[in-house]
Amino acid sequence: MTVKEAIFKRRTIRKFKQETVPHNLIEEMIDCGRVAAFGGNMQPLKFSVIDDSAVIEELFPLIKWAAYLPDGAPMEGERPLCYIAVLGDRTIKDGNFETDAGAAVTNMMLFAEDAGLSTCWLGAIQRPKIKELLELDEKFDVLYLLAVGYAAQKSVMCDFSGDVKYFIDENGTVNVPKRPLEDVMVITKGTLK
Numbered sequence: 001m002t003v004k005e006a007i008f009k010r011r012t013i014r015k016f017k018q019e020t021v022p023h024n025l026i027e028e029m030i031d032c033g034r035v036a037a038f039g040g041n042m043q044p045l046k047f048s049v050i051d052d053s054a055v056i057e058e059l060f061p062l063i064k065w066a067a068y069l070p071d072g073a074p075m076e077g078e079r080p081l082c083y084i085a086v087l088g089d090r091t092i093k094d095g096n097f098e099t100d101a102g103a104a105v106t107n108m109m110l111f112a113e114d115a116g117l118s119t120c121w122l123g124a125i126q127r128p129k130i131k132e133l134l135e136l137d138e139k140f141d142v143l144y145l146l147a148v149g150y151a152a153q154k155s156v157m158c159d160f161s162g163d164v165k166y167f168i169d170e171n172g173t174v175n176v177p178k179r180p181l182e183d184v185m186v187i188t189k190g191t192l193k
């Protein structure tokens with residue numbers, strides 16, 4: 001798979017097979033996150049693997065799934081068996097972790113795609129409660145969770161027709177509208193063609 005293929009094929013997946021992801025693949029994902037582009041090369045992020053079923057059960061209600069879909073949250077038997085918690089280390093950098101986290105999560109998602117895994121980047125999460133649940137050291141900010149696993153649903157890109165909301169079609173496939181290239185390109189002084 002080329003990088004471009006991974007970029008275009010990757011879609012958010014929220015329903016997963018109940019199949020454990022080998023730990024070496026999770027580690028490889030984190031390795032890809034580790035070497036992302038970081039402002040000032042500060043590398044202020046840390047990553048924690050959450051795959052203990054008892055903890056995952058407590059973590060699940062602290063996440064808001066698929067805001068646009070009434071039945072978008074995974075049901076029992078479809079829930080992720082593994083999450084990567086992306087943490088900001090305040091002893092390295094005093095906040096402003098967002099862009100760094102974006103770069104790292106993107107690297108991890110693209111590696112996952114190439115490895116046959118699917119992901120859901122989760123930001124609508126109850127951070128203080130998650131920090132408590134994971135018994136994290138005070139120096140860490142919980143930035144994001146990344147659910148990882150084997151897809152048990154289909155999701156595809158579709159043409160944008162005025163609404164950004166993803167939806168489920170008659171086949172049960174999630175459709176994610178993306179604005180067309182011509183809509184996102186802005187011609188300014190300095191644009192030759």
Ligand SMILES: Cc1cc2nc3c(=O)[nH]c(=O)nc-3n(C[C@H](O)[C@H](O)[C@H](O)COP(=O)(O)O)c2cc1C
Binds near residue numbers: 010064
């Ligand atoms: C910063 C960020 C936070 C997100 N948080 C959530 C979330 O809390 N719950 C969820 O179900 N999806 C979440 N998503 C996934 C988005 O809904 C998804 O990326 C978007 O609908 C586009 O779909 P695609 O990833 O398939 O292109 C988040 C994505 C990003 C980039």
